[in-house]
Amino acid sequence: MEVPILKQGAFLIATFQAALSDADLNQLRMGLVQQVVKFRSRAVIVDVTAMDVMDSFASRTLREIAHMIRLRGAETVIVGIQPEVAFAMVQLGLTLEGVATALDLEEGLAYLNEKFKVTN
């Protein structure tokens, strides 16, 4: 299942719809970086609200996405990690160090708007 990427002004928003396979995550990684280049985006929000499980592969892919986008001079914010998923991630020893996170899409947009002082 492909992850839709929505352009919102200077930002891109990728919304995870359901359980994603490794192939879907790899596709998202490539797609996001290409679109950041294409639209000269300042930031990317990855909304993982619907994600059932954040295992080692998914969290590594999110870290890689954030690093690649950082190399393009843009920022990534992960939003919507559910409390149960966060608990499982901590138990598993997974971290998203160096990646900005926010409670939900609204908070993520507020954080970026403040940071970049743009109006979408």
Added chain:
Amino acid sequence: MVGEIRVVINSDQDIVSARQKGRVVANELGFSSGDATLIATAISELARNIVSYARKGQITIKKVNGHNREGIAVIAADEGPGIADIRQALRDGFSTSGSLGLGLPGVRRLMDEFEITSQPGKGTTVAVKKWRQ
């Protein structure tokens, strides 16, 4: 009453399918949704180990009874290369595939019981259990 569920693992899509089935069984057995997420995460890691190291194998999910308690058992079995040094594999940060170092110790923390048997050249079986609170 839930029977035994077997999921053949030989692609990344099977990882998703195994963890989804595990969550359904956990819900049916009355686990909280938080515990069901822990169980689904553990299954995802175990299935990923099979795909990464052995290419194919199977995951069995079933109900278990203990003393005055019920739980779920997950058995991940493969006939892959096996693990030469299990103690090393259970240390945080250990990885031979270069990318996933957190699998087994992480799974051990997610579940209540953890057993591993492995023979180099013959395969690996990881059996984990979680008891309902």
